Amino acid sequence: MHKAARSLTVLAVLWLAILCLAALLSSWLPLPDPLAIDLTAALSPPAPGHWLGTDELGRDLLARLLAAARATLLITFSAAFLNVALGALLGGIAGFFGGWLDAAMSFVIDLFWSVPFLVFVVLIVSITGVSPLSLILIIGLINWVTAARIIRAETAQLKGMDFVRTARAFGFSNREVLLHEILPNLRATLMALAAFSAVEVLTLETGLAFLGLSLPAPAPTWGGLLADGLNYLASAWWMAIFTATVVIVTLAALQGLSRGLEAARFARN
Amino acid sequence: MRRRALQKRLVRLLATVWLIVTIAFFCAYRLPGDPARMILGQRATPESLRDFRQKMGLDQPVVFQYVKFAERVLKMDLGDSLVQRRPVASLIAERGGQTLMLVSASLIALALFGMAAPILLHLLRRPLVERAYSSWWIALAIAPPYVLSILALLAFAGWLRWVPVTFDPTLPWAWLLPAIVLAAYPAAVTIRLLNSQIEAALQSPYVRAARAYGYGEFDILLRFAVPNAITPSVAAFANGLAFFVTGSFFVEVVFGIGGLGTLAYEAVRNKDVPVLVGLSIIFAVAICSISTGLQVLLECLDPRVRRQHA
Numbered sequence: 001m002h003k004a005a006r007s008l009t010v011l012a013v014l015w016l017a018i019l020c021l022a023a024l025l026s027s028w029l030p031l032p033d034p035l036a037i038d039l040t041a042a043l044s045p046p047a048p049g050h051w052l053g054t055d056e057l058g059r060d061l062l063a064r065l066l067a068a069a070r071a072t073l074l075i076t077f078s079a080a081f082l083n084v085a086l087g088a089l090l091g092g093i094a095g096f097f098g099g100w101l102d103a104a105m106s107f108v109i110d111l112f113w114s115v116p117f118l119v120f121v122v123l124i125v126s127i128t129g130v131s132p133l134s135l136i137l138i139i140g141l142i143n144w145v146t147a148a149r150i151i152r153a154e155t156a157q158l159k160g161m162d163f164v165r166t167a168r169a170f171g172f173s174n175r176e177v178l179l180h181e182i183l184p185n186l187r188a189t190l191m192a193l194a195a196f197s198a199v200e201v202l203t204l205e206t207g208l209a210f211l212g213l214s215l216p217a218p219a220p221t222w223g224g225l226l227a228d229g230l231n232y233l234a235s236a237w238w239m240a241i242f243t244a245t246v247v248i249v250t251l252a253a254l255q256g257l258s259r260g261l262e263a264a265r266f267a268r269n
Numbered sequence: 270m271r272r273r274a275l276q277k278r279l280v281r282l283l284a285t286v287w288l289i290v291t292i293a294f295f296c297a298y299r300l301p302g303d304p305a306r307m308i309l310g311q312r313a314t315p316e317s318l319r320d321f322r323q324k325m326g327l328d329q330p331v332v333f334q335y336v337k338f339a340e341r342v343l344k345m346d347l348g349d350s351l352v353q354r355r356p357v358a359s360l361i362a363e364r365g366g367q368t369l370m371l372v373s374a375s376l377i378a379l380a381l382f383g384m385a386a387p388i389l390l391h392l393l394r395r396p397l398v399e400r401a402y403s404s405w406w407i408a409l410a411i412a413p414p415y416v417l418s419i420l421a422l423l424a425f426a427g428w429l430r431w432v433p434v435t436f437d438p439t440l441p442w443a444w445l446l447p448a449i450v451l452a453a454y455p456a457a458v459t460i461r462l463l464n465s466q467i468e469a470a471l472q473s474p475y476v477r478a479a480r481a482y483g484y485g486e487f488d489i490l491l492r493f494a495v496p497n498a499i500t501p502s503v504a505a506f507a508n509g510l511a512f513f514v515t516g517s518f519f520v521e522v523v524f525g526i527g528g529l530g531t532l533a534y535e536a537v538r539n540k541d542v543p544v545l546v547g548l549s550i551i552f553a554v555a556i557c558s559i560s561t562g563l564q565v566l567l568e569c570l571d572p573r574v575r576r577q578h579a
Contacts, residue, residue: 114285115292116511116556123296123545126537203413207519210415211537223415230419230523233427234434240423244416252411 002263009260012253019250023069032060034067035218043236053238055228061239065246068220075135075205080198082140084190087147092186094148095155096178102152109148117142121204125213135214139201147193154189158182188265195258199251206247222247275565282561289553294338297546298331347547352539357547360532367438367528371517374448382406382449383456384502387463388495392487403460410457414516418450418523436525447524451516455509459502466498500571507563510556 022029032038038058046053052061094105121142128134158164159182167181208214209223217224222243229240313321341348347357383406390399409417425446426434437443470476471494479489506513521530529548536544567574 111285111288114281114557114560115288116514116553117292118511118515119549119552119556120292120296122533122537123293123542123549126540126545127296127542207413207415207515210519211522211534213537226415226419230422233419233423237423237427240419244412244420247416248412251413255411 005260005263008256012256012260015249015253016257019069019246020073023066023073026063026066026070029066031063031066034059034063034220036060043232045236046238052242053236055225055236055239056232061225061242064220064225065222065243068222068225069246071132071215071219072202072205072209072222075132075139076198076202078136079140079143079201079205080194082136083144083197083201084147084194086141086144087149087193088151088186088190090144091148091151091153092155092178092182095152095157096159096174096182098156098159102156105148106152109145109152112145113149118204121208122211122213125208130214130216132215135205135208139204143197143200143204147197150189150193151186154186155182158185188261192258192261192265195254195261199254199258202247202251202254274568278561278565282557285557286554289550289557290339290342291335293342293546293550293553294335296549297542298334298338342550347550348543350536350544351541352535352544357544360544361529361547361551364527364529364532367526368517368521368530369528370438370444371447371451371521371526371528372514374444375451375513375517378445378448378452379455379459379506382452383459384463384499387460388467388490391467391490391494399464403457403464406453406457406460409453412453413519414451414454415519415523417453418447418520421446421450422523438526447520447526451513451520454516455506455513458505458509462502462505463498466501467494470494470497500567500574503563504567504574507560507567510560510563514552514556
């Protein structure tokens, strides 16, 4: 890998690690309670005590950003994991067994590919209501098609390779071949897909939250903080700027990570 | 041959539309929750709920409900909005113009900044300028539309005061900022693809042959490199159409453009399910039809694509 590209990937991983750590430890960090209302400090600009300023109810923005990061990252990583797991399962089965199973699965994949499910997410979420679990399930069940397509193609390619044929000749069962010969070879692809999927999920989740379709009010979300920032754009620039920065840097880091994993995958093959 | 390919595409499109209607039905009627209560709202009386169930056939078997739903959708009868007490179809017709305006302005911006500019920059032969230009758009595209529009509004309306904070649809230049924001993501994709494709084409044997024939650089670029480079970027745009269209939602909400995106936003706030169902169907069908149209166009333009699908 290129040296500059590698250091960018390291930076990306570093940011994600710091963010995850800060989000996990946010209750123990010396920060105000993210839900504590203090109207005397409402809409105060960044200053010692409130490093990133406060919102219209005097709640500390840094504490809210970190509390939101916990929920947002949990949803993002779980839904991305679900996407890739589902894609790997369906794509792997289609690519490995071939025949009518592949034809049927490819048909389903094609249908899912051509229906713009993105449009229905808002409808589904507004009807079912919001909890972290329902968000993970809805986003996770909708976004698996890219992963399924790529895994299907790779599995079909691996299936014809010598080491898989050898394993078959030794009499290994389908399950053993899939788990011990094919799956390890898909690891790099799966990781790249997971990072890529996380970018999409985070974009989608934050967008939903921006529309008010994520965890209900007092619980902070990045999208909700962006919407608050938009409401107070003229009087409190820090709300929009800092939240936008955190969202952008995190998305950039995930994208960098996905590029890095992709490059590593190509370098290996 | 081409006719058969066209027929196949059409059948596929119809199947997709049917699927969209089915999904919309399941969202509206079969997701956990009482559709009558959802559609009439929380304050509905038991009598009106009963009447509604009878009228909509909710006491009938599912298949019957489904057929009725499909029938109404085909007749463009999308029901009434709960809040505005008006047909959803007429609401959509009324607000659609603004969205169409935004999307067209954005397509013009995309053609200018995402296609014309990178091609012209190639003629300048300044690799540094080219790199800077494409990096700029790629960096912009990292931010999702809702983040980018907030930042654009803050910078140009809040600090620089070049545009008013409240959106005025009668001012032509007021559309400029939202159009560019919406075009940022597809522009980044097309710029990257165009650059790599043009680069590849310029090193190909046929361009070398054209150089040997004595064509000028301008001719070579426009006649030989660009036509080959343009189809992949159009295909990429067709693939990302859903993202582009949903992006227009957010851009509208942030800038306060009164189109379909704001309509959807209001519907989400008010739990106005019929409006959301109608909008989902309209948007999904529009995205599918446009992307099918673009694919047919590509097949007409590019023999390589045609052969791929034959």
